[in-house]
Amino acid sequence: MxxxxxxxxxxxxxxxxxxxxxxxxxxxxxxxxxxxxxxxxxxxxxxxxxxxxxxxxxxxxxxxxxxxxxxxxxxxxxxxxxxxxxxxxxxxxxxxxxxxxxxxxxxxxxxxxxxxxxxxxxxxxxxxxNKAVKRFNNLFQEIDVTVAGKFKLSAQEKHIIRLIIAGKSSKEIAGELFISKTTVDTHRRNIHRKLEIGNSASLIKFANENNLFS
Known part of the structure; x- marks a missing residue:
């Protein structure tokens, strides 16, 4: 049974x-x-x-x-x-x-x-x-200009942040942006340094706490 x-x-x-x-x-x-x-x-x-x-x-x-x-x-x-x-x-x-x-x-x-x-x-x-209405806005909406400017994020870095939060690996990001994986890894290190974070989990937390998505 x-x-x-x-x-x-x-x-x-x-x-x-x-x-x-x-x-x-x-x-x-x-x-x-x-x-x-x-x-x-x-x-x-x-x-x-x-x-x-x-x-x-x-x-x-x-x-x-x-x-x-x-x-x-x-x-x-x-x-x-x-x-x-x-x-x-x-x-x-x-x-x-x-x-x-x-x-x-x-x-x-x-x-x-x-x-x-x-x-x-x-x-x-x-x-x-359990959300009453799912407001699935475009995942790639613009990062808030004020916050991006404060942390001196480049357009490429902002794009990479969106892709990281969307769950993309460095290899997938490289293919989508037509750049090398080494370049993506360099951007990721620069993003971590500028935002003073250590990994993707911290990036998600940072995005929430700083209202990176408008």
Whole structure:
């Protein structure tokens, strides 16, 4: 007889939040077997060895981009429902999640009832987000001129920032802009230096906090 207990894996480096989420789910009428991780490497190691019905992931885990973690685990999550649960609730991130084949994109303020409904949806259900109206504006809208000027970003650097946030690799960016990968990597280092950030996860956070997208 097949088990009706859903196996849920949570990856979030905010321990109080993940502990509270675990307790909340355990109190529901549904049967869940829950394991949580506060760092991406432990989570990755577990999911490469064990199946999960549901994977709930934050977007910024120990300074790692949650999208990167999901991409790295994609072959291990073929039959797993993937839910992003994040404080970074922006249109371009929702669009990126949907295009990546992620099942749901939810804000951390989501009510327990709604989260459980999403968990209980079939794995092949349509993409879900709890935004009332998805305003999928053009992902490549202009970066705010004032902010770009403040940090002395060139037109090429602004374009590359958009492509990085859209999930493009250096190789893909090079092909799209008809430049070498080495040139792209140089631009990325210059962007990190000018904005004083270290990786793509920090770039997404910076874009949100500084309203880079108008």
């Amino acid at each position: 097949l088990s009706l207990v859903k196996k849920i894996v949570i990856c979030d480096d905010h321990i109080l939040f993940s502990s509270g989420l675990t307790e909340l789910l355990k109190k529901s009428a549904n049967e869940y077997d829950i394991i949580s991780f506060k760092d991406s490497e432990s989570c990755k190691s577990h999911l490469q060895k064990h199946d999960a019905d549901i994977f709930i992931c934050d977007l910024n885990i120990d300074n790692i981009d949650g999208f990167v973690l999901i991409y790295e685990l994609k072959k291990d999550l073929n039959n797993t429902k993937i839910i992003i649960l994040t404080a970074y609730y922006e249109d371009f991130l929702i669009q990126k999640a949907e295009k990546a084949g992620i099942n749901a994109f939810l804000k951390k303020e989501t009510e327990a009832k709604e989260l459980i409904e999403v968990i209980e949806m079939p794995v092949n259900a349509p993409f879900y987000t």
